[in-house]
Amino acid sequence: YELRRTAINSDDGHVGRAEMPRYVALDIIDKAPAPSHNKTTGRRPHAHFDAENLFPTERAGLEPLEEVASGDGQRPVFWAYPTTYFDYANQNRRGCVPGPCGPQSNPVPHRIITDKDKNVVGMVTHPLKKQGKFVRVTERTDKVLRQKLGG
Secondary structure, eight states, rough: OOOEEEEEOOOOOOEEEEEHHHHHHHHHHSSOOOOOOSSSSSSSEEOOOOOOOOHHHHHHTTTTTTTOOOTTTTOOEEEEEESSSOOGGGOOTOOOSSSSTTTTTOOOOOEEOTTTTOOEEEEOOOTOOOOOOOOOOOOOOSOOOOOOOOO
């Protein structure tokens, strides 16, 4: 996954860039708890209603969660997790961990999106200065070979 933050003043400008291999996203999700509520705010992980319609193909193949409805009558089928090893056990009701600000206490703008069974379907990020909206993160399909250092 290519984690970019789009600058809102430029159609093609990007601020910052990082990459997250899929295996890291899978490990983060494996260590995270299952969703415990259907709200898009509060304790993490959050429900993700895909208001921007970034995952239409992935959504089409999933069963609705009949016991969990959103305010507009749509059924959430996705969940949003921070892209860090977040301290879920010590988060407050707002989804933040008291203490020094850092990735384990207050998540970065990127989110891993999963289905109800914690299967990763993709990633999203908040564009700069537009915290209410998400954009889908580019998935790289090429393999990056890294040289092993040492021995």
